[in-house]
Amino acid sequence: MDRRDFFKLGFLHVKDHARKSAPDFIRKEITPVALDVSILTAQAERAELLADELLVEHFGDRFLRLKQSQLNGTYPGGVLLFEQNRLRDFHDGASLFYAALREMEEALGMPELQTDPVLLRYINIVPAFSRSADVMHGKHLIQAISLHEDGKYEIMGTLGPMVAVVAGQRLKVISSACTHQTCVAHPAIVTPGQRITCVPNEISIAIGIPV
DSSP: OOHHHHHHHHHHHHHHHHHHHSOHHHHTTTSOOOEEEEEEESOHHHHHHHHHHHTGGGSTTOOEEEEEEEOOSEEEOEEEEEETTEEEOOSSOOSHHHHHHHHHHHHTTTTSEEESOEEEEEESSOOOOOSEEEEEETTEEEEEEESSSOEEEEEEOSSSEEEEEEETTEEEEEEESSSSOHHHHSOOBOSTTOEEEETTTTEEEEESOOO
């Protein structure tokens, strides 16, 4: 056992012991928050291995992977973190979880453009069933789009408008004021828990956001 594994094992033992020995009213306060990690990378298999190695310990009792999507073309890779449905910047954080995410980005060569990347998504809570999509601008809920009726919706982001279309209970972004157009290339979302995020426009659209 190397030094890293030794300290990781010790950390997990202390954390698990603290949770199990704490009174109920305290245990609720130290239960892990709702975590949502999306990874856009051309190295999907390696990303899955790194996720199993680096992220599992931070997701509490559940570590769930939602269905992955394939994008065709060249896009900037990256890792997105949502905590309690709020987009977080983990690059300056001091926690072990944030450090693990930074290590993943470095190992996967995220600063480089990714060709035909795969979108992987991990959460620790089963999304509640929903037939609407919540639209977030930054930290604020600005709209709820019904998936029962077909229609076109214009959403104002930081850089300008984004247009989403609902057809056949599926939602797809068809245009955006962003540069890389990753959100436009993203496949339509239909399943509770799926999400389309435009980082430059600070817009996130999710079906059945865990709360």
